[in-house]
Amino acid sequence: xxxxxxxxxxxxxxxxxxxxxxxxxxxxxxxxxxxxxxxxxxxxxxxxxxxxxxxxxxxxxxxxxxxxxxxxxxxxxxxxxxxxxxxxxxxxxxxxxxxxxxxxxxxxxxxxxxxxxxxxxxxxxxxxxxxxxxxxxxxxxxxxxxxxxxxxxxxxxxxxxxxxxxxxxxxxxxxxxxxxxxxxxxxxxxxxxxxxxxxxxxxxxxxxxxxxxxxxxxxxxxxxxxxxxxxxxxxxxxxxxxxxxxxxxxxxxxxxxxxxxxxxxxxxxxxxxxxxxxxxxxxxxxxxxxxxxxxxxxxxxxxxxxxxxxxxxxxxxxxxxxxxxxxxxxxxxxxxxxxxxxxxxxxxxxxxxxxxxxxxxxxxxxxxxxxxxxxxxxxxxxxxxxxxxxxxxxxxxxxxxxxxxxxxxxxxxxxxxxxxxxxxxxxxxxxxxxxxx
Numbered sequence: 001x002x003x004x005x006x007x008x009x010x011x012x013x014x015x016x017x018x019x020x021x022x023x024x025x026x027x028x029x030x031x032x033x034x035x036x037x038x039x040x041x042x043x044x045x046x047x048x049x050x051x052x053x054x055x056x057x058x059x060x061x062x063x064x065x066x067x068x069x070x071x072x073x074x075x076x077x078x079x080x081x082x083x084x085x086x087x088x089x090x091x092x093x094x095x096x097x098x099x100x101x102x103x104x105x106x107x108x109x110x111x112x113x114x115x116x117x118x119x120x121x122x123x124x125x126x127x128x129x130x131x132x133x134x135x136x137x138x139x140x141x142x143x144x145x146x147x148x149x150x151x152x153x154x155x156x157x158x159x160x161x162x163x164x165x166x167x168x169x170x171x172x173x174x175x176x177x178x179x180x181x182x183x184x185x186x187x188x189x190x191x192x193x194x195x196x197x198x199x200x201x202x203x204x205x206x207x208x209x210x211x212x213x214x215x216x217x218x219x220x221x222x223x224x225x226x227x228x229x230x231x232x233x234x235x236x237x238x239x240x241x242x243x244x245x246x247x248x249x250x251x252x253x254x255x256x257x258x259x260x261x262x263x264x265x266x267x268x269x270x271x272x273x274x275x276x277x278x279x280x281x282x283x284x285x286x287x288x289x290x291x292x293x294x295x296x297x298x299x300x301x302x303x304x305x306x307x308x309x310x311x312x313x314x315x316x317x318x319x320x321x322x323x324x325x326x327x328x329x330x331x332x333x334x335x336x337x338x339x340x341x342x343x344x345x346x347x348x349x350x351x352x353x354x355x356x357x358x359x360x361x362x363x364x365x366x367x368x369x370x371x372x373x374x375x376x377x378x379x380x381x382x383x384x385x386x387x388x389x390x391x392x393x394x395x396x397x398x399x400x401x402x403x404x405x406x407x408x409x410x411x412x413x414x415x416x417x418x419x420x421x422x423x424x425x426x427x428x429x430x431x432x433x434x435x436x437x
Contacts, residue, residue, distance in 0.1 A: 006402050009072065010206050014062070015369040017058050017062065020051055020054055020055045020058065021055065023051050024048065024052060024055065024361075024424065027044055027047055027048040027051065028048065028114045028156065029042050031044045031045060031048065031154070032176070043328055044411075050300055054413050055293070059160060064136055068357060069172050072338075074237075074240060074241070075230055075232045075234075075237035075238070075240070075241055075380045076382070077241060077383070078230045079230075079384065079386055080164075080228050080230050080362060080386075081211075082117075082211055082212050082230070083116030084116075084117060084119040084212060084214070084388060085178060085179060085180050085181070085187075085210055085212060086180075086181050086183065086184055086187045086214050087115075087181070087183060088150050088184075089182040089183050091182075091183060091382075092145040092146060092147070092149075092151070092292060093145055093146040093185055093226040094145075095143050095144070095145060095151065095152075095185070095189055095194040096142055096143070096144045096191055097140060097143055097144075097351075098123060098140070098141070098142055098144060099139055099140060099142070100140035100141070100142045100153070101143060102303050103245045103270035103416060104142060104148075104150065105124055105146075107149070107150045108124055108140075108142060108150055109123070109124070109377040110150075110361075111150040111151075111153065111180075112126055112153070112180070113324065116322070116414070117180060117211075118128065118180055118323075119174075119175075119176040119318065119323060119326075119328075120299065120302060120323035120328070121152065121155075121171045121174040121175070121176050121177045122171075122176070122180060123299075123323075124155070124170065124178055126155070126174075126299075127140050127155045127157065127171075128298065129294055129295055129297075129298035130157055130171075130173070131157075132294060133290060133291055133294045133295075134434040135160055136157050136160075136361075136434075137155060137158040137160075137201070138157050138158070139155075139156045139194075139197060139324060140154075140156070141153065141154040141156065141190055141193055141194065142377075143181060143182075143186045143189060143190055147167050151180030151181065151182040151186055151341070152179065152180060152182060152186040152187060152189075153179070153180050153181075153190075153192050154168050154170055154179040154180075154190040154191070154193075154207075155170055155171055155177055155180075156168050156169075156194055157169055157170070157171060158201060159172055159434075159435050159436075159437060160201075160435075161434075161435030162352070163432065164400075164403060164433055164435045164436060165204055166201070166202065166203045166313050166378060167203045167205050167206070167328070167433070167437070168194065168198050168201075168203050168205070168207065169206075169207045169209070169437045170194070170206075170207065170208050170209060170437040171434075173287075174209075174212070174330060175209060175211075175226060175328075175330070175364075175366065175367050175388065176209050176211060177206060177208075177209050178208035178209050178210040178214075178391065179191060181282070186194075187214070187396070188216070189191065189218070191206075191208070191393065194206055194393070195393045196391060197327040203399055204394075204395075204401070205392050205393060205394045206391055206392065206393035206394075207391075207392055207401075207437065208321060208391040208392070208393075209388070209390050210388070210390070211386050211388055211389070212387045212389060213387075214252055214389070214391070214430075215292065216391055216394055218391040218393060218433040219392045219394060219400055220328070220389055220390065220391055220392070221367060221389075221391075221392070221400060222387060222388070222389055223370065223385055224367045224368070224369060224370075224390070225363070225365045225367065225368065225369075225370055225385050225386065225388060226366065226368075226376070226385070226386040226388055227364070227365035227366070227368075227378040227379065227381075227383035227384065227385055227386065228362050228363070228364050228365070228380060228383060228384050228386050229286060229328075229352075229360055229362065229363045229365065229381055229383035230331060230361065230384075230434040231352070231356050231360060231361055231362060231363055233356070234356070235302065235353050235356045235357070238352060238356065242382065243380070243381055244346070245380075248383065249342045249345040249347045250342070250345045250346055252342040252345070252346075253341060253343050253344070253345040253346025253347070254309055254339070254346045254349075255345070256341035256342065256343055256346070257308055257309070257310060257316075257341075257343055257346045258309055258311055259308075260306065260307070260308045260309070260313070260346075260347060260350075261306070261307050261309075262305070262306050262350075262354055263294055263302050263304065263305055263307075263322075264292060264296060264304065264305060265305075266292060267305040267307045268289065268305060270291060270307045270312070270314035270317065271292070271305045271306075271307055271317040272289045272292065273314060274307075274315065274316060274317040274334070274430075275317050275331065275333045275334050275399075276422060276425070277333075277335060277422055278334065278335065278336070279333070279425070280417065280418065280420065280422050280425045280431070281336055281418060282418075283352065283413075283415065283417045283418040284414075284417070284433075285349035285425070285428070285429035285435065285436070286425060286426060286430070286435040287433055288426075289431030291430065292305075292319065292429075295319075299321060300390065302321055302322050303319070303320065303321050304319075305316035305317070305318070305319060305320075306319075306320060306324075306332075306347065306351060308334075308343055308347040308350075310338065310341065313337075314349045315334060315335045315338040315341075315343055316332075316333065316334040316335070316338070316343050316344060317332070317333050317334075318331065318332040318351060319331040319332070320332075320351065320354075322355075322358065322360060322420075325360060325361045325362055326359065326360060326361075326362040326363070327355040327360040327363050327427060328364035328366065329351065329363075329365060330345075330366055331364075331366075332344070332348075334347070335432060338437070344377075350380070352381075363383075365381070367388060370413060390437070403436065403437065
């Protein structure tokens with residue numbers, strides 16, 4: 001008693017698959033009954049083999065159909081075009097370089113809001129925050145055309161310490177802040193004015209931080225990289241874009257993490273407890289709590305604290321900023337003893353959910369070195385590496401600065417710092433870190 005096996009069709013239905021499964025069950029019972037009664041079950045066994053063969057073919061075809069359909073609809077992160085800091089707009093007559101004053105703050109903010117390469121760190125409020133928090137000298141240079149329209153900006157901060165030296169940065173502590181201008185001529189005028197101030201205060205160099213090569217003919221450092229991830233409209237699309245291993249790690253962290261809160265100053269104590277311990281463990285001097293408190297005030301409505309907890313205890317934290325279309329995470333930490341829980345993966349996933357809900361189109365994972373473990377961590381999310389270009393104005397014959405943890409003269413200091421009590425590093429750290437860019 002044979003059965004004809006039809007060729008598997010592309011539109012094979014789940015109903016047919018269910019029918020075949022029922023037939024397999026019926027035949028298996030009949031075979032069992034035949035054997036118990038001593039009857040020949042060869043025909044039934046042959047029929048079962050044919051049904052099993054068709055079942056496997058249909059299952060394979062259905063799986064392929066589902067994969068094909070998912071492949072067509074599946075969202076994947078697009079390539080992000082890095083906007084130029086220096087545009088190619090025509091000049092409008094003579095350009096004047098002036099220090100930004102309160103009278104033209106609104107014009108500067110309007111210029112930044114329209115400039116595609118502007119970051120939150122270009123805002124005058126950030127320069128004021130640095131001056132207020134650390135007492136550094138700052139200058140916010142504006143380029144104005146004949147109609148006194150803002151056509152370029154350059155925020156500057158002087159860092160001057162016995163330990164690290166005297167230099168200018170645009171901008172220290174953050175990843176961006178170099179010159180923004182309508183064209184190359186305006187940019188060079190702003191840099192020339194900054195160079196003049198450098199000479200007046202006898203600073204060793206001027207550092208300009210960009211995420212593109214503006215071909216200014218200046219000495220450069222290119223050993224750092226950022227990671228930007230384009231975001232979809234729906235969080236499910238982002239989830240399905242991840243590799244299975246990433247999703248598995250997130251789920252593991254979700255089983256461990258009992259609570260995550262995104263808020264403001266009310267989370268500062270928990271945030272700082274986690275952050276300061278992690279910085280000590282890394283051998284890095286920590287910012288003071290007032291640094292983050294003042295920054296939250298300066299960026300009100302554009303900055304958030306994140307705290308991840310396990311059984312009520314804060315074990316992960318992050319600081320977020322949002323400006324125009326981009327959300328950035330300049331700082332994030334987890335306690336080392338909880339790294340095995342994948343709490344950092346679940347925390348980042350909740351942060352990405354928040355970014356999508358807030359309608360940001362790009363998530364900036366922050367900077368790292370090319371050979372660092374954090375490079376691989378950020379890359380696994382599907383983020384796009386963005387090469388960072390730090391340009392320098394130096395006295396003739398001077399070498400590029402070497403203020404980084406890989407510098408041999410800092411290795412001993414780092415090793416000692418990692419062994420100090422957290423209370424002591426929290427006391428000493430803010431006095432040291434304010435001189436580091």
